[in-house]
Amino acid sequence: MSERKYTLAAPARFSGVGAHTGKFVRVVLEPSDVGRVVFRRRDLDSLVVAVDPARSGARNCTLLSGEGACVRTVEHLLAALLMCGIDSAEVELDGEEVPILDGSALPLVRIIREAGKSPLADSRRVLVLAKPLALEEGPASIVLEPSGGFEISYSIEYRHPLIGEQRVSFRLDEDTFRTQIAPARTFGFLKDAEKLRAKGLALGSSLENTVVLDDERVVNPPLRFPDEFVRHKVLDLVGDLALLGAPLRTRVSAVRAGHDLHLRAVRALHENKAEFFQA
Ligand SMILES: [Zn+2]
Structure with a gap:
């Protein structure tokens, strides 16, 4: 059908x-x-x-x-x-x-x-992954495996008392995305703000659009979820996978990844679409 x-x-x-x-x-x-x-x-x-x-x-x-x-x-x-x-x-x-x-x-x-x-x-063409892809970059990794649905597991680790290790796992559909992932906001560390601005980045970041952390706490509470940080990473990953231009059937496991590694995976899949996806 x-x-x-x-x-x-x-x-x-x-x-x-x-x-x-x-x-x-x-x-x-x-x-x-x-x-x-x-x-x-x-x-x-x-x-x-x-x-x-x-x-x-x-x-x-x-x-x-x-x-x-x-x-x-x-x-x-x-x-x-x-x-x-x-x-x-x-x-x-x-x-x-x-x-x-x-x-x-x-x-x-x-x-x-x-x-x-x-x-x-x-x-609509749904991209059904036919064979696994695994990429690593230092402590970061991303693995995609065949699955009947669209599933994402993500784990992050920050040396910060409020974040530490966070791990989530979701089977994503419109409702799960809307209620569990979409509300998770961008986050950033106060100590990085100056460095980013010196590079011409984060010029529009503010307490209204970023969860800001100092060395111990959230500067602008409350959080929307205790693990809002890792949920936002899931949001970013979904957005990067969306570059493929179609819904996906795959299980993705990301560890301490970021846009760079997400995009490496997306490009590897895109360059070898015939090999990675069911016809
Ligand atoms: Zn983001």
């Missing part, structure tokens, strides 16, 4: 500052029948930036580069679109970075669900 692809039933709008650029950007999610998600820079003659693992990069966020332009911090939006079942949409922006909003994907999920979805004529 083949499922249909879906687009949005109506345009959806949001705006706000980018976490890294600090610039205010307006975004419109437009219904589209092209069958995939594309970004369009309205401030640059409507230049299209495709969702393409080969053109993705990690710089404390996930970015996509096109012909002379890029779109930054796409991961929370791509995760929300994927998990709300939207295959096809045009994301129009009048700037470079997707607004960070409250640091989570919850506002995005709300906006997308309010717009509603509408079926397209095309059928």
